[in-house]
Structure formats: structure tokens, C-alpha cells
Amino acid sequence: MYRLIRTDNTAINYYYFVQMRYIFLLLALIAIPQTKAQHYDIKHLNDNDGISHTHVTQVQQDNSGMIWISTWNGLNRYDGYDFEYIRNKPGFSTITANERILNIVLDDDGHILLCTQGYKMYKFRTDTYTLEEIPESQKKNTYEK
Numbered sequence: 001m002y003r004l005i006r007t008d009n010t011a012i013n014y015y016y017f018v019q020m021r022y023i024f025l026l027l028a029l030i031a032i033p034q035t036k037a038q039h040y041d042i043k044h045l046n047d048n049d050g051i052s053h054t055h056v057t058q059v060q061q062d063n064s065g066m067i068w069i070s071t072w073n074g075l076n077r078y079d080g081y082d083f084e085y086i087r088n089k090p091g092f093s094t095i096t097a098n099e100r101i102l103n104i105v106l107d108d109d110g111h112i113l114l115c116t117q118g119y120k121m122y123k124f125r126t127d128t129y130t131l132e133e134i135p136e137s138q139k140k141n142t143y144e145k
Contacts, residue, residue: 045078050082051071052074053074055071055072056069057101058101060104060112062126065080066078067079068112070102070103072100073087075101075114086124099117099120101117110126111125112126121139122134
């Protein structure tokens with residue numbers, strides 16, 4: 001004679017679930033292709049590399065790939081290899097030594113708008129390396145762009 005043995009379905013379902021979880025995990029580890037980690041070279045730059053000051057206030061990149069950095073001691077251009085200190089260029093005598101450049105913004109023409117600690121705004125033309133002060137009447141229109 002046969003005896004009917006009743007099993008607990010909950011125990012069978014749990015056992016099945018645990019086995020399937022391990023099988024799925026094993027398949028996932030085998031199926032996932034090995035991805036190659038990307039390697040980035042990070043170089044820390046400081047005033048020994050040619051930047052005018054270690055306190056950087058803003059960084060912008062123009063359309064040609066040049067990186068423009070404003071510091072407490074002026075404007076710098078970095079081409080990926082060397083810094084060019086812009087403050088000692090003609091036209092920058094209008095910015096006094098105690099007016100630190102706090103912010104730079106690229107305008108639609110690719111020129112740089114400088115905001116100084118003395119609440120003055122200047123437009124630096126990247127094509128001619130000239131600096132011109134923006135009059136009070138034009139400042140509102142400049143900010144809205």
C-alpha cells in the first residue's frame with residue numbers, strides 16, 4: 001500500500017527559490033563581459049607650473065579647447081601644456097592690483113566677461129587679447145545673456 005506523504009509547499013518553494021537565486025547569480029557572473037577600466041592621468045597644477053595664484057575663482061573652457069582660469073592675481077590661459085599669464089598684457093592696467101577677478105563667463109562670441117571684486121565688469125577679447133570695461137548702462141544687458 002502506498003502512503004500519501006504530505007509535504008509543505010512553502011519549504012519546497014523556498015528551497016527552489018534559493019537554488020534558482022544561486023544559479024541566476026552564477027549565470028550573471030559568467031555572462032557579464034569583462035569591461036576594461038578606463039585610465040585617466042590626473043595632474044595637479046600649482047603656481048610652480050606657471051599659474052598666477054593658487055586661489056582659483058573660476059574655470060571656463062572656450063570653443064577652441066583653451067581653459068581660462070581666473071585667480072586672485074589675474075587671468076590665466078591653459079592650453080593643456082603651459083599657462084599664459086594674461087594680467088601683464090596691455091590693457092590690464094585698468095584692473096588695479098586690489099581688484100581680484102571673482103568670476104569669468106564666456107559670452108556668445110567666445111569672449112570672456114570678467115567680474116572683479118571692485119564690482120566692475122570687463123570684456124576680454126580672446127582674439128585680440130584686449131580688455132575693455134563694460135559701462136554701467138550695459139551691465140544689465142550683459143547679465144541677461
